[in-house]
Amino acid sequence: MDLSAGFVFTCPFKTNSGNKALSHLPVELAGFNAARPLVVASAGTEGQKAVRILKSAFGDSGMTLALFDNVTQAADLGLVDHLKNLCLEKKVDAVIALGGGKAADVAKVLNLAVSLKTPDARQLLPETPIRVRLLPLVVAPAAGADGLETSRFAHLGRKVFSSESLAPVLAVLDPCLAKGKSSIGMAAAGLAALGRAVESHIQADQNPFRKAYSFAAIRFVRENLPAAVADPGNRKASLALLNAAAMSGCAFSNAAAGRLHKLGQVFYDLLGIPQGVIMAMCLPHILGDYLKEGQYDLAALFQPLAGDDAFARTPAGKRAEAACDLLNRFLKELQDALGKDLPKSLAEAGVPGYRKEEILDVLGADEEGRYLCGIVERVANGRPERKG
């Protein structure tokens, strides 16, 4: 790895993973001198279950827990402004994003609004300078977390906020929250983590710190996703996936946004299709193109995917192709296991033509728009990927 160009790396969050990690949260908050956290959770039964677990964890901690458990996909800056007023009224001194996904996005931007004392949070802009230290933000993702929870990014409406300051100080990965309800939910979450970790792992400007996170994330997904899909209640596999998601968020925050991420994000924002579903659809095409054009360090994927023995046995010149083959087989096995639940094309996903046009319009504005639109066309009807 050539380090001569220099690099910057940061992972602002601590990881607490495993048994009773949530129970330890009051101690962690006390370590930040915080005693009045606001919990931001998703609407619905998933969110309510997570809240029950968290409330019990706080038990007799003596802390005052404020709660908002009605975050939906439609959450916007108006909600943030409402919650900001709640925070000021309750003198909240920490924010806990419970369950991940949109709840984490809201919690990050809310933390920004409260810490900056923004009079009207609806006026917040991604380019708003952050010159103060924000309140401690904790994320406690649940099954279905896509990895962005631990990242420096928050997506709200069509705005993307990005800053190191937005990242959490702590990720609590508790097996009580890790178990999922559906196989496709586990698959989508694991594939989103995989997609972002893969893109971070192959980029040209590498550093060993980022690679440590992307390596571990890829390995965890490869080793545990099939078991989690077969049994979403599998305690060990689901916790490993939460770990993978958290690690991928760190790797992603320290890399340039890749094509898989961009595609996954736009379909999620506009159509609500889980990012991992789109990434799985597009991954063989994009990696196939990289392989054909000799772009990016695809060979680096082989060791975390295949393990040390296979890596050592495979000649260096064959590892890129072997990694792509292995990933394609891995996806195929998941698709076989999940059937129609993991669609292989936009048509199978039920995306109507006019919505596809909407997607193409948004992607067209990206600097790589032409290529990304081409990928959308290739996955529209499930044509097989080009051979490298």
Next chain:
Amino acid sequence: MRHCRAGGQRKTGKEGVIPMLLPDYYEFCCRVKIVAGHDALGKIPDLLIERGAKKPLIVTDKGVAGAGLIDIVSRAIGDRVAAGLIADDVPPDSDLRVVNRLARLYRDNACDSLLAVGGGSVMDTAKGVNIVVSENADDLMAFSGAGALNRHLKPLIAVPTTAGTGSEVTQVAVVKDHEKHLKMAFTSYFLLPDIAVLDSRMTLTMPPFITAMTGMDAMSHAVEAYYCLQKNPLSDAHARAAVGMIYRQLPLAAKNPEDRDSRLAMAVAACLAGIAFSNSMVGLVHNLGHATGSVCGVPHGLCMAILLPYGLEYNMHKRADIMAELLLPMAGEEVYLATPAERRAEKVVSLIRGLNEELHAVTGGRHARCLQEIRDREGKPSVPRDILPEIARAALLDGASIYNPEDTDYEDNLLVLEAAWEGKPLDRTRVKKG
């Protein structure tokens, strides 16, 4: 912080791959921003300004300043921030009086941040000063022990000048009260520096002998982190990367001190190793090394270099498969494939001994290969054989043995020390298997 011990040998899974470890519980934290490069120092003004600081107190020692490193730092910083106040009298052993005096200097000059340029003692001192000035206190000792700090301190940028200790990424500061003969440990995530600046220019003038032992200190951090009980997936990933980089780059840096690329790689590797061990702890090697250092006053890195193969041998019956995983990053595919799986852990030991031999040759014999070869400045043996029992007893008081895979007692310590004194491989049949 609560912790869980990671289990023993792991079962080989599907397709012959050993699954990645996921302990029942683990914690991992390194919130330090890493800024690395051949001109990383040039980024310091922006890093300070981003944090609302413009007048750092530079904390260093006479050795660092005398080697011209502060001049390099000052030139790289330029005049965008007021970095003219330099305290260069940090002693080799951190000192409470110096901490309190530098805190006064900081306040009297209305500084707003700290720039620590040096090794372990400088980092410890700067962290101590930061506690006093941030908490607006008079005396550091009010904040000893875990949990005494619960808010962010002033911005602290750490610029290590040796590639070894990893103290730029550790959450601990050890400060001695020489009047009361007390050694106080301060532990808090708030003691983590905000930023570690790893610049190849900081180690270009380090002589081969120091390069070798500080590099082996880093190697011992990474290797012990990898096989000791509190390992976790992230400490593993950092440790594996560090082991590979150190094994390849340390001989290059020792042979060609002005090789900028190997210097930068070693600074990065030592930082990786520091993150690994501060999140997974260390074992017997550090246990005996601390005791040897305190009883005989020999350099820590040299103790680590000598004792590391013995730590591996002592624990091999419990951790052979885990130790074996280090062979690939160290030696590459050819050696890995040529070595039968059941011999890989032993091969790792022989490669580390080989590395010590190579460093011995490169340094004209100054890098000792066994305890009996260590000499003081007058050329006298620093570790006479008859002092080994005292070291073995002192090691019983050191906490590092808690995380060692195999239990240790006085006889075990002596067994290892005697072998390390003679420079002979450990007779593993004599290790009591718990």
